[in-house]
Amino acid sequence: MKANKAAVLTVAEKCKNILASNWQCHLSTIKADAKGSKGEIYTSKVKYIVKRGKPYVWVPESDAHNVNAIIDERGSLAITTPFPGPLAHLLKSVQKLPSRIALTGDVVLLKEKKAQLATEKLEALILSEQKAVNELSYTVRGVLSSTNPVFTSRSENLQGLTDGGENYNIYKFDLRSCTYLSGTGGTHEIDLGELQTSKADSLAPYSAMLIDGINQSESRRRALVLFCFTYLNARVKDAYILSLDRKGTDVLGKVPNPTSNEQFQWKEFRFTFKEEAPDVEALCCQLVEMEEEAIKKVSSYSGLG
Incomplete structure (x- = not known):
C-alpha cells in the first residue's frame, strides 16, 4: 500500500495538525532588563490554544517572558506532535524525534477585554471537547480505555488555566515564519498564506488520546x-x-536488521485509509474494519478461513 500525493497531507496541513493536536509548547523570548535586551534567549514551557489559525499563549505572571516581551516582542514557539506513553520511551530509545514546528513572530500582550474573549474561547473549547468525548461511541471509548487522559487529553490539560489556581497573562502570537521539521530530519519553510488557508483535521485534538490508547x-x-x-x-x-x-x-514496526540475524531495528510504515476519516468515529471504524x-x-x- 504505497502512499501517493493524494494519500498524504500537505506540509502546511501537517503543521496545522501539530498546532491543533498539542496544548503546550516552548516559548522563547529575548532576555531583557531595565537597560534593554541582552540578546540571550530565555525559554519555558507554556500552554496555548489556536484561535482563527493564530496561537494564544497563557504565561504565568511570575514568568520572565512578561518582562522580556515589554522590551522586545520578538519570540518563537516550538511545538511537537504529541508522543505520549510508550511511544515517548520508544522514540527516545531509537533516538528519533517526532515531527515538530518552529514558529517565529511577535508576542503581543492582550488587553483586558481581548484577554477576556480569549478566556471565554478557552472555556468553550474545553467544554466542547469534553462533551465530544462523552458522546463517543462504544467502539471509540474502547480504544481510549487504555489511555490516561491526564497525560493525553488536551481539554484535561487546559483545564488548569481556568481553575483560578494561578494568574496568567495572555499573549497573541503574530506569526512571521513557520518551519516544519520532519521526524527524519527534513526542514521545510512554510508559506504563511498556504498555512492560513490550510485546515487542521477535526480529529487532531484527540490524536494524542487515540495514539496512546x-x-x-x-x-x-x-x-x-x-x-x-x-x-x-x-x-x-x-x-x-x-x-x-x-x-x-x-x-513504527520492529523489523529484522539486515546487517545481523539477531538484532532488530525500527522502520516507519504508512497505511492509507480507503476513505478519508473526517472525525474520530470514522477513523476508529476504519481501523476496526482493517x-x-x-x-x-x-x-x-x-x-483456517
Whole structure:
C-alpha cells in the first residue's frame, strides 16, 4: 500500500495538525532588563490554544517572558506532535524525534477585554471537547480505555488555566515564519498564506488520546503487526502507532536488521485509509474494519478461513 500525493497531507496541513493536536509548547523570548535586551534567549514551557489559525499563549505572571516581551516582542514557539506513553520511551530509545514546528513572530500582550474573549474561547473549547468525548461511541471509548487522559487529553490539560489556581497573562502570537521539521530530519519553510488557508483535521485534538490508547493495548498493537504483514507484506515483531490523520496512519514496526540475524531495528510504515476519516468515529471504524480484514486474510493464509 504505497502512499501517493493524494494519500498524504500537505506540509502546511501537517503543521496545522501539530498546532491543533498539542496544548503546550516552548516559548522563547529575548532576555531583557531595565537597560534593554541582552540578546540571550530565555525559554519555558507554556500552554496555548489556536484561535482563527493564530496561537494564544497563557504565561504565568511570575514568568520572565512578561518582562522580556515589554522590551522586545520578538519570540518563537516550538511545538511537537504529541508522543505520549510508550511511544515517548520508544522514540527516545531509537533516538528519533517526532515531527515538530518552529514558529517565529511577535508576542503581543492582550488587553483586558481581548484577554477576556480569549478566556471565554478557552472555556468553550474545553467544554466542547469534553462533551465530544462523552458522546463517543462504544467502539471509540474502547480504544481510549487504555489511555490516561491526564497525560493525553488536551481539554484535561487546559483545564488548569481556568481553575483560578494561578494568574496568567495572555499573549497573541503574530506569526512571521513557520518551519516544519520532519521526524527524519527534513526542514521545510512554510508559506504563511498556504498555512492560513490550510485546515487542521477535526480529529487532531484527540490524536494524542487515540495514539496512546492504541499503543497501551497489546491486542491493538498485535493488530498493527497484522496490518504490516497483510497490507505491506512486512514481517514485524512489534508495532506502535506514530501518528494519525484523516488520510491514514504512520506506524513504527520492529523489523529484522539486515546487517545481523539477531538484532532488530525500527522502520516507519504508512497505511492509507480507503476513505478519508473526517472525525474520530470514522477513523476508529476504519481501523476496526482493517483489523477484521487483516484477520480474515491471515486466517485464509493458514487454511483456517
